[in-house]
Amino acid sequence: MTQLGQQNHYDIKYLRGYGSQISVKNQRIVLKNGIDAFTEKQETEEYVPTGIPYSRIVLGKDGYVSNKAIQLLADNHVSLVFLDSFGNFKACLHEVMSSFTGSNRRMAQYDTFRDAENVLYLQKELIKAKLQSEIDFVKDEFVKSKLKRFQEYVSNAKSYKEILSHEAKAGIIYRNYYVSLFDPKYGFTQRKNDGRRSKPRYATNVINALLNYGFSVLYSEVAKNINGQGLDPYFGFYHKSHESEQALVYDLVEPYRVLVESAILEFSKTERRWSRLDNCFRLNEKYHYQIILDKLTIERFLETLSRKFNEKRRYISRYGNRGQSTEEALTRESTIMKLKIENLALFCLNLRKTMNF
Numbered sequence: 001m002t003q004l005g006q007q008n009h010y011d012i013k014y015l016r017g018y019g020s021q022i023s024v025k026n027q028r029i030v031l032k033n034g035i036d037a038f039t040e041k042q043e044t045e046e047y048v049p050t051g052i053p054y055s056r057i058v059l060g061k062d063g064y065v066s067n068k069a070i071q072l073l074a075d076n077h078v079s080l081v082f083l084d085s086f087g088n089f090k091a092c093l094h095e096v097m098s099s100f101t102g103s104n105r106r107m108a109q110y111d112t113f114r115d116a117e118n119v120l121y122l123q124k125e126l127i128k129a130k131l132q133s134e135i136d137f138v139k140d141e142f143v144k145s146k147l148k149r150f151q152e153y154v155s156n157a158k159s160y161k162e163i164l165s166h167e168a169k170a171g172i173i174y175r176n177y178y179v180s181l182f183d184p185k186y187g188f189t190q191r192k193n194d195g196r197r198s199k200p201r202y203a204t205n206v207i208n209a210l211l212n213y214g215f216s217v218l219y220s221e222v223a224k225n226i227n228g229q230g231l232d233p234y235f236g237f238y239h240k241s242h243e244s245e246q247a248l249v250y251d252l253v254e255p256y257r258v259l260v261e262s263a264i265l266e267f268s269k270t271e272r273r274w275s276r277l278d279n280c281f282r283l284n285e286k287y288h289y290q291i292i293l294d295k296l297t298i299e300r301f302l303e304t305l306s307r308k309f310n311e312k313r314r315y316i317s318r319y320g321n322r323g324q325s326t327e328e329a330l331t332r333e334s335t336i337m338k339l340k341i342e343n344l345a346l347f348c349l350n351l352r353k354t355m356n357f
Contacts, residue, residue, distance in 0.1 A: 010302075010303040010306035010307055010310070011053060011054050011055045011056065011306055011310070012054060012055070012056045012057075012058065012217070012302045012303065012305070012306040013031060013045075013054045013056070013057045013058065014057075014058045014060070014295070014298055014299045014302050015031060015032070015033050015034070015057065015058070015059050015060065015063055016033070016034055016059075016060030016061065016062070016063065016295050016298070017033065017034015017035065017060070017062060017295070018034050018035055018062050019032060019033075019034050019035040019042055020032060020033050020034045020059070020060070020062060020063040020064070021063060021064040021065065021066075022057065022059070022063075022064070022065040022066065022069045022073070022080075023064075023065075023066045023068075023069055024066060024068045024069050024072060025046075027048070027049075028046045028047060028048055028049075029046070029047050029048075029049055029052055029069060029072055029073070030044065030045070030046050031044070031045045031046075031047075031057070032044050034062070034295075049072040049073075049075065049076050050076060052073075052076060052078055054078060055077065055078060055079065056078070056079045056081060056217065056220070056221070056306070057073070057078060057079070057080050057081070058081045058083060058216075058217065058302060059080060059081065059082050059083070060083055060084075060085065060298075061083075061084055061085045063082075065080065070093055073093075074093065074094060074095045075095070077095060079092060079093070079094040079220055079221070079224050080092060080093040080094070081216060081217060081220040083213070083216050085292050086202075086203060086209065086212060086290050086291070086292060087203070087209055087210075087212035087213035087216060087293070087298070088212055088216065089212075089215070089216035089219050089220070092219070092220035092223055092224065094220075094223070094224040094227060094228070095224075095227075095228065096227040096228070096230075101230055102229075102230025103230070104230075104349070105229065105230040105231055105345045105348065105349065106230060106231060106232050108345075108348040108349045108350075109231050109232055109235060109345070109348045110232070110235060111348070112237075112347070112348040113235060113236070113237045113348075119160075119237045120159070120160070121355070122237045122238070122347075122355060123160060123163050123237060123238050124154055124155060124157060124163060125355050125356065125357055126237075126238055126251060126252075126254055126255070126357050127154050127163055127166070127167050127238075127254070128151055128154055128155060128357075129254070129255040129356070129357035130167070130254040130255045130257070130357075131147055131148075131150060131151045131154065131167075131170055132151065132255075133255050133256070133257070133258040134147055134170075134174045134258060135147045135148060135151070136258070137258045137261070137262060138174070138177060140177060143173060143174070143177045146170075146173050147170055147173065147174065150166050150167075150169060150170035150173075151170075153166045154166050154167070175190065178261060178265075181265055182207060182265070182268060183268070186205055186206055186207050186268065187204075187205040187206075188205050188206075188207035188208065202290050203290055203291050204290065204291060205291065206291060206293065207264060207268070208291075209291045209293050210264045210267070210293070210301055211260065211261070211264060213293075213298060213301065213302065214260035214261075214263060214264060214301070214305055215253070215257070215260055217260075217302065217305060218253055218256060218257070218259065218260050219246075219249055219250075219253060221309070221334065221337065222249050222252050222253050222256070222337065222341070223246060223249045225337060225338045225341040225342075226246075226248055226249060226252065226341060228338070229341055229342055229344075229345045230345065231248065231341070231344070231345055231348075232248065233246040233247075233248045233249050234246055234247060234248065235247065235248060236248040236249075236250065236251040237251060238250075238251040238254075239251055252341060252344075252357070254357075255357050256333075256337060259305075259308050259309065259333060260305065260308075262308065263301070263304050263305045263307075263308040264301070266304060266308075267300070267301050267304045270304075308333065309332070309333050309334040310332050310333070310334065311332065311333055312330040312331060312332055312333075313330070313331065313333070313336075314328040314329070314330060314331070315328060315329065315330075315331040315336050315339075316328050316329075317329070317331065317336075317339050340356070340357055343355060343356070344357075
């Protein structure tokens with residue numbers, strides 16, 4: 001929970017349980033958490049709309065939000081993320097660019113993504129960026145060298161199928177390395193789960209459950225930036241478009257998955273009194289024994305993830321460092337994500353000749 005009157009290092013709020021809600025009362029936004037089953041107490045926070053300290057609010061199952069609250073949160077650049085009991089992404093609400101600029105960008109996006117040469121170029125740059133993020137994360141030099149080799153293969157690929165093949169093979173190497181970093185007691189052996197219901201969304205161990213929560217927040221962050229730049233999230237250039245799936249969101253999360261994965265690794269290595277990962281869940285028999293994490297664990301993990309989004313590294317943007325466009329500036333990961341999505345919009349408008357994801 002954010003402590004009033006103190007400097008806080010995270011800006012995310014998680015609400016879950018019966019009675020959890022976001023409403024407006026006396027011109028203030030009211031955040032209520034679920035009612036505690038034992039004490040019957042309910043955590044409540046109130047803020048004037050311009051003073052809310054969160055940039056993201058995650059609302060779990062059984063939550064309620066009023067229309068007026070949605071409007072005020074959007075006006076003040078606060079994203080709402082809706083998840084089910086298992087951390088799977090359901091929906092998000094945020095401000096959008098509704099202007100002639102947005103219309104121009106969408107039309108340019110459609111033209112660019114229908115051009116085979118541009119699409120192949122973007123596909124290569126996207127997967128090279130994804131592999132680079134994994135290379136930067138990996139500490140083992142042998143694994144690094146393998147990933148670098150596949151990065152070169154992607155650079156020389158002549159077709160979409162070739163890129164897919166190289167990405168899949170590199171993915172096996174990276175996932176095997178990532179799994180090896182965790183204590184065996186967590187039962188995390190692969191992103192897919194055991195049994196017939198093997199899709200990642202059916203989490204049967206705590207690490208996969210945390211990955212579901214982390215990727216859901218990441219999807220909402222990317223979707224917010226895509227809509228904020230006036231682009232169409234349903235029209236992508238790498239993942240195939242399917243009904244109700246936001247292909248461009250799935251495209252642009254690829255270079256940033258490592259943020260979630262590194263946050264989970266960091267969280268799993270914290271003191272037991274903080275993470276409690278070996279005793280923080282129950283199995284839901286009704287829903288095929290999927291794991292339901294306890295509320296405190298989710299809150300603490302989301303705080304860890306928020307810090308990861310707010311970490312700074314050196315980055316050169318067109319805004320520069322104090323007006324000097326040739327110099328690097330310390331920039332938050334979440335801001336870099338926003339700037340690179342803006343660069344994609346400019347590339348579609350032919351205002352940029354190259355694209356670096």
